[in-house]
Amino acid sequence: MSDAAKILALHFGLLALLVALQFLLPAYHHGNLARIMVLASYAIGYNLLFGYTGLLSLGHAMFFAAGMYGMGLSVRHLGFTPAPALLAGIATGLALSAAFGALALRTAGVAFMIVTLMFAQAGYLIILYFGEYTRGDEGFVIQQSQRVLWGIDLTQPTARYFAAFTLFAACLLLSLQVIRRPFGKTLIAIRENEDRARMLGYDVFAHKLGAVILSGTVSAAAGAFYGLLFGYAGASFATVQYSILPLLWVLLGGAGTIIGPFIGALFTFYLIDIASGLTDAYMAVVGVVLLMLTLFASQGIGGELRARVWSWLP
Amino acid sequence: MTLLSTRGLAKDFGGLRAVHNVDFDLPQGQIRALIGPNGAGKTTFVGMLCGRLTPSAGRVAFDGADISTLPAHKRIRLGMAYTFQITSVFARLSCHENVALAVRRRHGDEASEVPAALVRVGLGHLEQALAGDLSYGHQRLLEIAMGLAQRPRLLILDEPTQGLSDSEIQAFKALIRDLSAEATILLIEHNMDVVMATADRVTVLNFGEILAEGTPPEIRADRAVQAAYLGTG
Ligand SMILES: Nc1ncnc2c1ncn2[C@@H]1O[C@H](COP(=O)(O)OP(=O)(O)OP(=O)(O)O)[C@@H](O)[C@H]1O
Ligand SMILES: [Mg+2]
Numbered sequence: 001m002s003d004a005a006k007i008l009a010l011h012f013g014l015l016a017l018l019v020a021l022q023f024l025l026p027a028y029h030h031g032n033l034a035r036i037m038v039l040a041s042y043a044i045g046y047n048l049l050f051g052y053t054g055l056l057s058l059g060h061a062m063f064f065a066a067g068m069y070g071m072g073l074s075v076r077h078l079g080f081t082p083a084p085a086l087l088a089g090i091a092t093g094l095a096l097s098a099a100f101g102a103l104a105l106r107t108a109g110v111a112f113m114i115v116t117l118m119f120a121q122a123g124y125l126i127i128l129y130f131g132e133y134t135r136g137d138e139g140f141v142i143q144q145s146q147r148v149l150w151g152i153d154l155t156q157p158t159a160r161y162f163a164a165f166t167l168f169a170a171c172l173l174l175s176l177q178v179i180r181r182p183f184g185k186t187l188i189a190i191r192e193n194e195d196r197a198r199m200l201g202y203d204v205f206a207h208k209l210g211a212v213i214l215s216g217t218v219s220a221a222a223g224a225f226y227g228l229l230f231g232y233a234g235a236s237f238a239t240v241q242y243s244i245l246p247l248l249w250v251l252l253g254g255a256g257t258i259i260g261p262f263i264g265a266l267f268t269f270y271l272i273d274i275a276s277g278l279t280d281a282y283m284a285v286v287g288v289v290l291l292m293l294t295l296f297a298s299q300g301i302g303g304e305l306r307a308r309v310w311s312w313l314p
Numbered sequence: 315m316t317l318l319s320t321r322g323l324a325k326d327f328g329g330l331r332a333v334h335n336v337d338f339d340l341p342q343g344q345i346r347a348l349i350g351p352n353g354a355g356k357t358t359f360v361g362m363l364c365g366r367l368t369p370s371a372g373r374v375a376f377d378g379a380d381i382s383t384l385p386a387h388k389r390i391r392l393g394m395a396y397t398f399q400i401t402s403v404f405a406r407l408s409c410h411e412n413v414a415l416a417v418r419r420r421h422g423d424e425a426s427e428v429p430a431a432l433v434r435v436g437l438g439h440l441e442q443a444l445a446g447d448l449s450y451g452h453q454r455l456l457e458i459a460m461g462l463a464q465r466p467r468l469l470i471l472d473e474p475t476q477g478l479s480d481s482e483i484q485a486f487k488a489l490i491r492d493l494s495a496e497a498t499i500l501l502i503e504h505n506m507d508v509v510m511a512t513a514d515r516v517t518v519l520n521f522g523e524i525l526a527e528g529t530p531p532e533i534r535a536d537r538a539v540q541a542a543y544l545g546t547g
Contacts, residue, residue: 193403
């Protein structure tokens with residue numbers, strides 16, 4: 001089998017498995033997996049910037065929240081139905097990431113990191129400031145009647161699962177396409193050696209801006225779906241915790257691998273789930289496992305897979 | 315026709331005059347060697363030609379157009395290629411991908427041009443190897459292959475033979491002569507043997523200023539050059 005065939009087999013195999021699991025999983029895990037697929041989509045967005053372009057953001061919650069509030073506020077205040085509301089969420093993420101990129105990419109390294117953190121904090125404060133519309137920390141619920149997409153009730157587990165799956169499949173295949181095309185290969189070149197890429201005639205700024213926009217928009221799509229599928233938008237999704245989580249998922253799953261974000265989100269979700277069933281001090285268990293992983297699988301699970309068995313892993 | 319020229323080009327590093335008031339003309343098709351003692355300002359000078367460094371003063375023209383304010387990537391797109399003095403390859407990518415990045419940027423044919431460029435520098439057998447696993451000399455050759463793959467009109471090579479074996483240096487000389495049909499070459503070189511064998515003309519830089527310019531025999535005979543450079547080399 002050629003490398004290209006193996007790549008297609010692996011990623012479509014994963015998608016086929018997720019479809020099959022919809023019919024096999026007990027209700028509890030079925031619900032979990034729907035949530036994990038949306039969070040993994042967020043992580044895919046994060047990975048495009050961090051894993052493939054080498055830009056460390058500590059503020060991606062602003063994009064997730066932009067999608068969530070772009071969707072949620074347009075339902076709540078403008079009476080949008082789900083389809084246009086999702087588009088509004090994605091468009092909000094697109095606009096925010098374009099503006100953010102144009103400003104923040106004037107900095108590099110640690111300064112860039114700090115700017116992402118500050119932008120995200122500003123975003124969080126804006127949500128609180130306009131509490132009259134956003135209901136601040138408390139957030140607001142999106143009613144069941146507002147969550148019917150083309151006649152499909154997204155509060156039903158099967159519909160919700162397939163909506164989450166559709167988002168995840170789109171994000172996975174999009175990121176795979178991006179990385180196999182010249183644009184994505186140039187991002188990797190910039191990550192590896194920015195100066196050399198520039199001296200081959202590549203416009204580094206334009207490519208980084210493209211990566212920020214792509215990453216922010218995918219993250220916003222995940223935020224919009226999350227709000228719609230689980231019926232709630234709240235300021236907690238704009239906090240620094242939601243900026244750190246995708247970093248954690250991507251590091252654990254394997255930065256710069258297409259399946260890494262999914263593996264990381266799945267692993268972390270069940271790690272916390274299982275540990276909290278065993279002990280009240282579950283965060284300590286989680287901490288120890290994370291420490292072990294960083295010590296013994298420093299490239300994350302996907303990175304180790306690539307290094308040890310699947311050298312062709314994109 | 316003059317492909318590249320500079321007028322009054324200068325660079326200060328906080329009081330240190332690395333390059334001072336350089337007027338330089340390079341006709342199309344020539345192989346020009348740029349020599350000078352360590353710290354003479356050679357790397358700084360070519361850095362201002364290709365846009366890696368912003369000059370403190372002066373202008374650069376390429377193919378009749380003033381490019382003084384163009385960013386580096388746009389100059390490269392006009393037909394310059396630059397190989398770094400301190401080897402700079404994509405260490406974690408394959409040799410193929412290193413060269414492919416150069417080919418793709420100008421929308422060339424990756425399948426045929428990448429192997430051709432690697433074969434030309436003698437790395438045809440290492441196409442799938444990771445660049446970071448190559449020996450130092452082979453990494454230098456890989457950089458030259460990336461330069462060739464850009465099909466530049468002006469190829470700037472900063473000490474390309476450093477770290478090459480004797481047989482690789484012989485092959486390099488042949489490659490440069492072969493290339494001169496396609497590109498104008500500006501070659502920074504410490505190895506006088508390579509300079510004498512390849513260059514049409516030589517420019518000598520000393521303390522950031524042009525000390526002499528002429529054919530290789532003229533430069534070899536120049537007493538000021540001997541004092542500044544050849545005597546110590
Ligand atoms: N970024 C920099 N900051 C400060 N000083 C610099 C910088 N780059 C070069 N210099 C100084 O400028 C002078 C010229 O350096 P340059 O590297 O251009 O010399 P060179 O002719 O290429 O030397 P070599 O043959 O050793 O490569 C040196 O004194 C060097 O120390
Ligand atoms: Mg130098």
